[in-house]
Structure formats: C-alpha cells, structure tokens
C-alpha cells in the first residue's frame with residue numbers, strides 16, 4: 001500500500017506540482033511504521049508535515065437532489081510543507097482557497113487516481129504556502145458518497161418526512177467531507193448546517209434540544225476526536241431527557257418505546273463512571289435512526305446512533321447501549337491509531353459493556369451474554385481458518401491493501417474481550433480495574449497502537465504483579481490460546497438439552513399434564529395441572545441458544561409446531577427472528593418466506609442480514625430467490641450493508 005501511494009505521489013509531483021518536498025518518505029520496515037505516530041495504511045494524508053487541527057463545516061443539506069453542498073474550512077498546523085494531502089472519495093471539488101476573509105485566495109490542487117480496488121478513494125493535493133493556516137475546500141457530495149444514507153419518507157417511522165444520516169467508520173468520512181481521514185489525527189470541529197425547515201439537524205457535538213424555525217443549526221465539538229466520529233443526522237426529531245446529562249432523540253412515533261426501553265441509561269452511566277472514571281464528554285444522548293442503519297449502534301461522541309431493532313419492548317437488547325456508552329472511554333477517549341489496532345477499540349468495549357451489564361443485571365446475565373458471543377466466535381474462527389486470510393484471527397491485524405471493514409469481526413470484539421477476561425482471572429479484578437482506570441486516564445484524548453498498549457501492560461500490570469501471562473500469544477498468534485477463561489451457564493445448558501430432545505423427536509415443548517391430590521371439604525380430589533413452556537419464561541439469549549442447538553433437519557412439521565407454540569417468526573425480537581429464519585431456510589420451511597421478506601426488506605442491520613443471506617446462498621433455488629429479492633430491496637439498505645450483501649450474493 002504505502003509504496004503504491006509513494007509512486008503515485010511521484011507521478012503527480014513530477015507532472016503537475018512545482019515542488020516535491022512534501023513527498024512522504026516510505027518507512028523502511030514495519031517497525032519503523034509502528035514508531036511513526038501518523039503512519040496509516042488507509043489514508044493518503046501527509047500528517048507528519050501538515051495536519052488539520054480544527055475543521056469548520058458550512059453545509060446545506062438538499063433532500064430534493066440528495067446532495068450536501070458547502071465548504072470545509074481546515075485550520076492547519078504546517079511544519080513548512082508546500083502541499084497538504086486530503087482523502088476524498090465520491091466528492092466533487094469545486095474550488096480550493098487558502099487564507100481567511102479578505103485574504104482568501106484560490107490555490108492549485110490536483111486529484112490523484114483512485115486506488116486499484118476503490119477502497120481508499122483519491123488523494124487531494126492542495127498547494128499551500130509555508131505560512132498558510134487555513135485551507136477552504138468548496139465541494140459537494142455525489143451518489144458515490146457512501147457515508148450518506150438518504151431515506152425517502154416511506155422508510156421512516158413517520159412516513160411523512162425524509163431522513164439523512166452519516167456513517168463514518170471506518171473510512172467513509174472522506175465520502176462526505178474532504179479530510180485527512182486517519183484515526184491517528186484528532187481534531188476539534190464546528191459546523192453550521194442548513195436543512196429544510198420542518199427537519200432538525202443533530203451531530204456528534206453540542207446539540208440543541210429543540211427544532212428551530214430557521215432550519216439552520218450550529219454545532220461545536222470542543223474535544224479533539226478522530227475523523228470517523230464526525231457524524232450528522234437530519235430528520236423529524238424530538239428529544240426526551242432521562243437525566244440532566246442523558247437523553248434520547250428520535251422520530252415522534254418512536255418516543256414512547258424509547259422512553260421505556262432506555263430508562264436505565266442514567267444507571268448505566270453511573271455504573272460506567274464508577275468503574276473507569278468520570279465521563280469526559282459532558283452530555284450523553286442517543287439518537288434512534290431508521291431501520292436501514294447497518295450497525296446496532298455507532299459511538300459518535302455525545303450522540304450514540306442506535307438501530308431501532310434495539311427497541312424490543314422488553315429491554316432485552318439494551319447491552320447495545322451499554323456497549324456504545326463504554327466506547328466513550330475505549331475508542332473515543334483512547335482511540336485505535338490505525339484500523340490494524342481496531343481490537344483496542346472493540347475488545348475493551350465489549351469487556352467494559354459486560355461489566356456495566358453485570359453491575360445492572362447481575363453476573364449470571366453478563367455471563368450468558370459473554371457465552372452467546374463466545375459461541376459466535378467459534379463459528380467466526382472456523383470461517384477465518386478456511387478463508388484467504390487465516391491470519392485474521394490475530395488481534396493485531398495487517399490490513400494493508402484491504403478494506404478495513406475486513407477487520408470488523410468477532411476477533412476484535414469477542415477474542416479481544418476474552419483476552420481481558422482471561423487477564424482479569426490471572427491478575428484479579430481489583431488489579432485489572434486499577435490498571436484500566438489508569439490506562440484510560442494516561443492515554444485520554446490520544447491515539448495508541450498495539451505495541452504501545454503491550455508496553456504499558458507489561459510495565460504497569462504484568463511486571464508489577466509478577467504474573468506470568470503471555471499477552472503476545474493472544475495478540476500476535478492465530479486462534480484462541482489454551483489459557484482462555486472458561487465460562488459456564490446452567491441456564492444455557494438446559495436450553496441445549498431441550499433442543500436435543502426436540503432433535504430426537506420428543507414432543508418436548510408440548511404442555512405437560514400432571515395430577516396432584518388436594519383436599520377439599522375434607523375429601524381427597526385429583527387436580528389436573530397443565531405446564532406450558534412460554535416465550536416469556538426465558539430471556540432472548542436462552543432462546544437464541546435453543547434455536548441454534550436445533551438441527552437443520554428437524555423438518556417443516558416440527559418447525560410449524562414450535563412456531564405455533566412460541567411464535568418465533570413474528571415475535572418482534574430481531575435476534576430471535578434472525579435465528580429462526582436461518583433455521584427455517586435450512587429446513588426448507590417455506591411458510592416463513594413472507595416474514596423473511598418483510599424482515600429483510602425493512603431491517604438493514606448487517607448482523608441480521610448476513611446470516612439470513614448466507615443461509616439462502618446454500619442452495620441454488622434459495623440463492624436465486626434471494627438475488628431477485630435483493631434487486632428489489634437493496635436501496636432500503638445503507639451502502640455498507642448493500643456492498644456486503646452484494647459481495648455475498650455474487651460470490652461463486
């Protein structure tokens with residue numbers, strides 16, 4: 001990757017630029033790359049020489065032609081370079097100026113070629129003077145601006161107003177803002193956003209709590225953040241406060257569900273602060289998006305974006321909120337320097353999330369959550385082992401020349417969390433908690449890579465406690481080390497046993513009739529007692545475990561019988577429905593096709609779409625059906641999901 005970029009710079013410099021002084025020098029080895037705090041496989045920017053310290057956006061959001069127009073004003077710190085390099089993808093650059101106000105002057109710029117696989121986009125090289133402190137890029141977005149999801153009213157809860165949201169992680173911010181799009185650079189930002197008067201704009205910044213009459217909104221993010229955390233949403237929104245510093249934005253139609261589902265938010269904040277220190281961002285709000293959102297949540301600072309599938313009606317999926325809140329420390333406060341270090345964001349967050357869940361709902365529930373994820377990790381490990389990149393089961397990755405999304409697997413999340421759980425078991429919870437609290441404090445508002453973390457771990461925990469723990473085996477070797485902590489849950493074991501009875505042909509879910517002798521008016525009487533298993537008897541993760549343990553050959557009749565008793569197909573909980581649809585597809589239970597169609601036409605969350613489409617791809621007949629359906633509904637998805645599913649359906 002790096003060498004290809006260097007070559008590109010040479011061509012551009014030789015042909016089009018007057019000076020080549022700013023051409024970055026290629027680090028000789030990977031060790032040198034790691035020591036370079038600005039080295040990033042996934043950005044063209046020359047951060048070492050010149051970097052943005054503050055970004056000021058002046059943008060207009062036009063729903064009629066689905067375009068954002070405006071200016072990105074970059075305040076820069078220049079160490080004497082005559083060229084500033086930004087990342088762009090799918091943007092039209094109109095003109096670029098340097099200087100402020102009366103001193104603003106147009107300057108030359110060159111747009112380099114798109115990389116071979118269209119992952120990175122294009123470098124934008126801007127001519128500057130050594131004393132330049134401001135660069136103004138006038139631009140507009142296009143239909144190739146993949147961060148943007150423009151939703152027609154039919155895809156919102158109101159069905160009356162359109163909606164727009166952005167998704168920056170991992171390298172999509174460059175598709176709606178021309179920017180040095182590397183997590184290694186932290187910047188502050190401000191914005192003026194003009195939107196249609198009937199809509200409200202919110203960002204990962206200080207937000208107003210009410211819609212105004214002018215349609216113009218002003219924002220400030222005063223803490224320095226990486227570019228992937230700049231986020232914008234525009235829609236018909238209302239706000240509800242849970243406490244002085246927590247609340248939720250959503251479409252009015254979802255408000256009563258949100259009030260109920262997220263009521264524990266202040267308690268979660270309390271639990272998180274008690275664990276690892278004060279929340280550093282002032283306000284913490286949620287924004288519930290339309291169903292097309294490709295993730296469960298996105299930890300945009302001060303304003304977590306949430307998928308509405310979390311609104312299960314029984315608070316059973318609120319661990320997503322604990323997860324996003326935890327990112328306010330791991331990820332947002334201490335940030336992965338490159339996408340190879342993604343596990344530092346996600347592994348720590350899953351560990352932290354489960355500690356919050358344990359504080360609120362007890363150890364048994366936290367262990368059940370962890371075990372279900374550990375089960376998913378086993379499937380992921382098998383997939384990775386048989387893939388082109390078996391080395392992807394290491395925590396520290398090498399994603400050079402690859403889309404950083406390839407690193408968004410259960411390895412970063414679950415193997416990362418089990419690394420910390422195992423460490424906890426070795427050094428004791430008290431020692432680990434002191435270490436983590438100090439870690440978040442020491443590296444607050446910085447970016448770090450895996451080798452900095454390893455060094456800090458050795459110096460501040462392992463050598464202090466004289467514990468023999470091979471962290472390198474976890475971080476740099478494939479698979480799960482033998483010393484991995486072993487969790488157990490009798491509640492999940494019972495669900496597996498129940499499923500095995502069904503697999504063996506027993507009517508295990510049929511009502512049980514027993515007789516009991518009672519005395520009435522001095523006489524003995526036999527009373528019939530009917531015991532039924534109902535869905536409310538078990539939590540979501542128990543039912544997930546039950547369905548996963550059912551055989552793909554139990555047959556249509558048994559599927560129908562279970563559905564009649566427990567109504568999984570229409571239960572409204574996306575976790576259960578996904579498991580049930582996958583099992584239904586494998587059992588050729590075509591009766592649930594209408595429910596599958598309705599579900600995947602509405603929900604764009606990748607976690608649910610991938611297993612359903614994968615199961616459909618297992619037979620030519622189902623694959624054909626899935627392809628036809630996808631052709632009709634793919635515009636209901638954000639580009640992140642659309643691209644993933646398109647790749648999946650077109651694989652041989």
Ligand SMILES: [Zn+2]
Nearest residue numbers: 323327346349
């Ligand atoms: Zn996360």
